[in-house]
Amino acid sequence: MTSITEAYVDSLAPNAAAMKNGRDLVKKNSFAALRVTEDETLLFGECKGSGKDPYRCSADFNQESAPVFRCSCPSRQFPCKHTLGLLYAHALGKPFEKAEIPQDIAEKREKAEKREEKKKETAALETEGDSPKAKRKGTSKSAFLKKRNAQLEGLNLLEKLVLQLVQTGLGGVDAKSLKLLEDQAKELGNYYVPGAQAELRELVLILKEETDQEAVYSRMIEQIIRLQALVKKGKAYLEQRSAEPELPMDSVTTIEEQLGHAWQLAELREAGRTKAEAELMQLSFLSYEDQARGEYVDTGWWIDLQDGVLYTTRTMRPFRAAKYIKEEDTVQEIIQAEELFIYPGETNPRVRWEKARFRERSGHDCDAVKALAADSFPEVIKRVKNDIKNPLAEKNPVYLLAYHSIERIGDSYVFRDAQGKQLPVSERDIVMAPQQARNLLPLLKEEDLRDQAALVMFRHDLDSGRLEVQIMSLITDRRIIRLLY
Structure with a gap:
C-alpha cells in the first residue's frame, strides 16, 4: 500500500x-x-x-x-x-x-479487473486498425475539414483586427474601440480557436490598464507581436493540414494547443510523448487567476530526478465551475508516476499522470536536485535567449541554477556563479503573488545564500533589454525554501 x-x-x-x-x-x-x-x-x-x-x-x-x-x-x-x-x-x-x-467491494474489484482487460483488448484492436473506433476515423474527414476551414476564417478575422489596430495606432484606442475589440474577441469563440481568442482577450486587458503607461505600452507591443506570430504560423499550419488531412498533428510544438486542441492521453501515447516510471519532485507551486481565459490556474513546477528536465502541471478551473473541480495544492512528497504523459512543447513542457505512488522526500533527493542544476550562467542565458526568440514560446521560461552566492548590491540583488558571472534579480515580480519574493531574502540564513541551487523564472525586460529573474525556490542540502507560494 x-x-x-x-x-x-x-x-x-x-x-x-x-x-x-x-x-x-x-x-x-x-x-x-x-x-x-x-x-x-x-x-x-x-x-x-x-x-x-x-x-x-x-x-x-x-x-x-x-x-x-x-x-x-x-x-x-x-x-x-x-x-x-x-x-x-x-x-x-x-x-x-x-x-x-x-x-x-470484492465484486466491484472483479468488475474493475474485467473492464481493464476489455480496455487492453480494445487498445490492441486499435493498434491493429480493426476496432470500431479505428473504422470511424475515415468518416470524420468532412467534419475535420469543416473545422479547419472555420479556424482559418477565425484567424483571418484576427489578422484584420490586429492590422486595423496597428494602422490606427495604440494611442488612438478609446473606450468605443475597446468595446468593439471585446465584442470581436467574443465572436472568435464561434471559430474553434479558443487559444487565439484568449490571446486577443489578453490584449484587451492590457489596453484597459491605466497605471504605468510605459510598461503597458511595452506589453502591448509584445502581445501584438505574439498575435501576429500566432496568425502567421496558425494559418500556415492549418492550410497544410487542410491540403493533407492524413498528416499527423504537430506533437512537437504547442501550435495545436494554442489553436485550441485539447490533447487526449491516447493521442500523446500514440505520438510517443510518454515516459515510464518517472520520479518527480515539486519545486514550486502557485495558484492564480487567468482573466483572459476565465479560469483559476493551479501550476506546479517539477523536476525529473532522473534527467533533470523541468516540467509543469496545470489544472484549469473555469470560474463558473471552480467549486466542482479539485483544487490542487503544494506537494511535499516524491511522485512516482507509472506513465508520465508529456504535452507538446520544448521548455518546461506540461505533464500529467493517471497512476502514481508517493514516497517521502529525503536529503538525498535535495542532493540529486542540486547536482542537476546548471552551474554556468552564460550557458543558461544563451538557452533562454534561444527560447524567447520564438514569439509563441513560453514568455517566462523556468530554469534550475547552481549559484555560488546571492548578494545585495545597493537596493538590488544578484546571483553569482562559480566563475563570478552575475545574474540580476528582478526588482518587481514577474509572477504576482501575495508577497514579493525578493522581500523575503533578508530573512534567510547566510548558509542558504551560498553554494545552493535556485529555481528561477526569466523575463526579458524590453525597456532595459536585459534578462532578469524572479526567485521561485531555493534548494539547499536539507530542504526546499519556497519564496513563491
Missing part, C-alpha cells in the same frame, strides 16, 4: 474545507469502526452521519498507483470528508481492526 501520510491525504482533498472536515471527524471520534484487510490493500469503516445509519466509506489500494475511494454519503465532493477522515485516521496512527474484504 502507498505510504499514507498526512501530506498524502492533504494532496487528495478537493479543497481546504474538505481537508479540515476530514481531520475534524477523527478529532471528534466520529468513526464507529475502522478496519483493514490482512493484505492491507483496503481500509474501510463506518462514520457517523446526519441520519440514523452511519456512512460506509473505503479506500481501496488494490492498484496502488490508482486507489479507489468510495462512500455511501450523498456528497458530490471526491474524495468526500468521510473517506478523507478514514485516511487521516490511518495516517495519525488510530487502531484498525483486521477484517475480511466486504462482498460488495
Whole structure:
C-alpha cells in the first residue's frame, strides 16, 4: 500500500474545507469502526452521519498507483470528508481492526479487473486498425475539414483586427474601440480557436490598464507581436493540414494547443510523448487567476530526478465551475508516476499522470536536485535567449541554477556563479503573488545564500533589454525554501 501520510491525504482533498472536515471527524471520534484487510490493500469503516445509519466509506489500494475511494454519503465532493477522515485516521496512527474484504467491494474489484482487460483488448484492436473506433476515423474527414476551414476564417478575422489596430495606432484606442475589440474577441469563440481568442482577450486587458503607461505600452507591443506570430504560423499550419488531412498533428510544438486542441492521453501515447516510471519532485507551486481565459490556474513546477528536465502541471478551473473541480495544492512528497504523459512543447513542457505512488522526500533527493542544476550562467542565458526568440514560446521560461552566492548590491540583488558571472534579480515580480519574493531574502540564513541551487523564472525586460529573474525556490542540502507560494 502507498505510504499514507498526512501530506498524502492533504494532496487528495478537493479543497481546504474538505481537508479540515476530514481531520475534524477523527478529532471528534466520529468513526464507529475502522478496519483493514490482512493484505492491507483496503481500509474501510463506518462514520457517523446526519441520519440514523452511519456512512460506509473505503479506500481501496488494490492498484496502488490508482486507489479507489468510495462512500455511501450523498456528497458530490471526491474524495468526500468521510473517506478523507478514514485516511487521516490511518495516517495519525488510530487502531484498525483486521477484517475480511466486504462482498460488495470484492465484486466491484472483479468488475474493475474485467473492464481493464476489455480496455487492453480494445487498445490492441486499435493498434491493429480493426476496432470500431479505428473504422470511424475515415468518416470524420468532412467534419475535420469543416473545422479547419472555420479556424482559418477565425484567424483571418484576427489578422484584420490586429492590422486595423496597428494602422490606427495604440494611442488612438478609446473606450468605443475597446468595446468593439471585446465584442470581436467574443465572436472568435464561434471559430474553434479558443487559444487565439484568449490571446486577443489578453490584449484587451492590457489596453484597459491605466497605471504605468510605459510598461503597458511595452506589453502591448509584445502581445501584438505574439498575435501576429500566432496568425502567421496558425494559418500556415492549418492550410497544410487542410491540403493533407492524413498528416499527423504537430506533437512537437504547442501550435495545436494554442489553436485550441485539447490533447487526449491516447493521442500523446500514440505520438510517443510518454515516459515510464518517472520520479518527480515539486519545486514550486502557485495558484492564480487567468482573466483572459476565465479560469483559476493551479501550476506546479517539477523536476525529473532522473534527467533533470523541468516540467509543469496545470489544472484549469473555469470560474463558473471552480467549486466542482479539485483544487490542487503544494506537494511535499516524491511522485512516482507509472506513465508520465508529456504535452507538446520544448521548455518546461506540461505533464500529467493517471497512476502514481508517493514516497517521502529525503536529503538525498535535495542532493540529486542540486547536482542537476546548471552551474554556468552564460550557458543558461544563451538557452533562454534561444527560447524567447520564438514569439509563441513560453514568455517566462523556468530554469534550475547552481549559484555560488546571492548578494545585495545597493537596493538590488544578484546571483553569482562559480566563475563570478552575475545574474540580476528582478526588482518587481514577474509572477504576482501575495508577497514579493525578493522581500523575503533578508530573512534567510547566510548558509542558504551560498553554494545552493535556485529555481528561477526569466523575463526579458524590453525597456532595459536585459534578462532578469524572479526567485521561485531555493534548494539547499536539507530542504526546499519556497519564496513563491
